[in-house]
Amino acid sequence: MTDLPTTARFQLPLLAAAQAQKEITHNEALTLLDALVQPMIEAGPQNDPPAAPAVGQGWLVGIAPTGEWSEAAGMIAVSTSGGWRFVAPCAGMRLLRLSDRGWLRFDGSDWSGPGAVASPSGGAVVDSEARAAIDALILHLSAHGLLIAG
Secondary structure, eight states, X not given: OTTSOBOTTTOOBOOOTTOSOHHHHHHHHXXXXXXXXXXXXXXXXXXXXXXXXXXXXXXXXXXXXXXXXXXXXXXXXXXXXXEEEEEOOOTTOEEEETTTTEEEEEOSSXXXXXXXXXXXXXXXXXXXXXXXXXXXXXXXXXXXXXXXXX
């Protein structure tokens, strides 16, 4: 389906005028949307595809993929009834990794988790320590999308 027009961000297939079998293109787009709306992955990044993935499961593909993933380095792999679908991540994209319940965010070149909030320690002025801890907490809650800093 590479000769059909696609969307700019995730290359979802678009219907074309006078296209035959539009349901195939439409179903492909819905399959990709199902994987990308509130995305979850089982684990990753990893280079080897799982032996028996269930339909709907996803993984982050590593930098040296093998087998069916050999051409999908750095992409999100989703198992579908029609085989693997691969999607290149966009900057700002976030997903949940089910193996450790951790959130990952793509910065345009790499996936990373949120930083840890350090507990305040030391210092002679308690008020400044509390402010620093609250600022760090606000920063990390914002990174998780749980709070809008303003």
